[in-house]
Amino acid sequence: MNQFPVYVPKLLPAEENYISGRRSCQGCGKALAARIVAKAAGAVLPDQMPPQASITAQSYACDELTFDPMLENMQAELVRASAMAGASCRKAIVGIDRRLFLSGQLVAARMFTRDENTLYLCFDNEPHIDRLISAANPPEFKLAEIAHPVPPAEIKRIIKEKNIPAAVAEGSFSYIATACPSYPFDLIEKVKKGLASDGNAFILVLAPCPTGWVFNPKLSIKAGLLAVRTGYFPLFEIENNKIKITQKVLNRKPVQDFLKMQKRFFPFPPEFIPVVQEAVNEGYDELLQKAQA
């Protein structure tokens, strides 16, 4: 059976730069994405490299800790690391969590406007929707009788904002892309392109979280597939100011398939689903127009 070139042992390197024995949850999408990126990164980092310059993926439980003081010093650390490593270090990879863009906007903006040669990976398990969920759900038992329904314009703004955070658009990047670990070969190609580009690069990686999104852990790869096939999370890349869609979706599935799978959306009223469908359609059509222009 090894004669066929379609199979995984023929296509990917066998070395594992990923360290097992983690405290991530069962079926963690972030850990799976970090493993696939470690396969694409190739050569092993030298021993003198400090841990901040390698891929660190913290799991859901550890997100309560803030590492902002670390990130303020990160640029100085990276300069020091590349000076220590010398010619053997082509490019440094930095993994950050999406939660940084919610609270530490200044830190992120300051980090991105410097001219360094790094690849930034943002693992996204959608923390910005937590606010929407807590604001729109009916309040606790007998504490208040008033529910605060969120207006549809606000829902649309939140869902359209998810794709590329605003801080990234202001910085100077030569390569921007989105990816998903349910499409592993696509992710590997994008990491390789990001490593080969001159200057900074940014990749947003979707990480389906069974703890936060509340579903059975064996469905985490399927959640990523549904997110792409419904148009909720389109896969594209921007290079030389040209947008190219890497995974074409011809017949989009209804967003209902993706929303009904997760228990975090169950308490919403039935008027919520058409609003999300409109937001997704508008966002995808805008992207198609920009790609053709």
Place this chain on the structure above:
Amino acid sequence: MKKIKHDKSFEPRLNQQIPIVEDFLSNEDWRFEAPMWDTEKCIKCGVCYLSCPDGAIYQNEEGYYEADLKYCKGCALCSAQCWTGCITMQEVFKRLPWQTR
């Protein structure tokens, strides 16, 4: 297996330490089910190997795949992604009545 060393020169600069695991023993306590491969149906495609978030699946001498029970957490992603359905999850620890998932 590489051991991660905690570099002490960064301690005065960080307000909090990064939680780096240095004394990991085994993941046996997390598991309710363990995967078993049926070698008559396995086509050695490697999709289960790619879809394990812990990196616990490896290829043994004959070419068939196997799970390293020191790292497997029993998430059942490999059996959900298998093309031929040769992976079945066998119960290793009994679920008590209040433990739904």
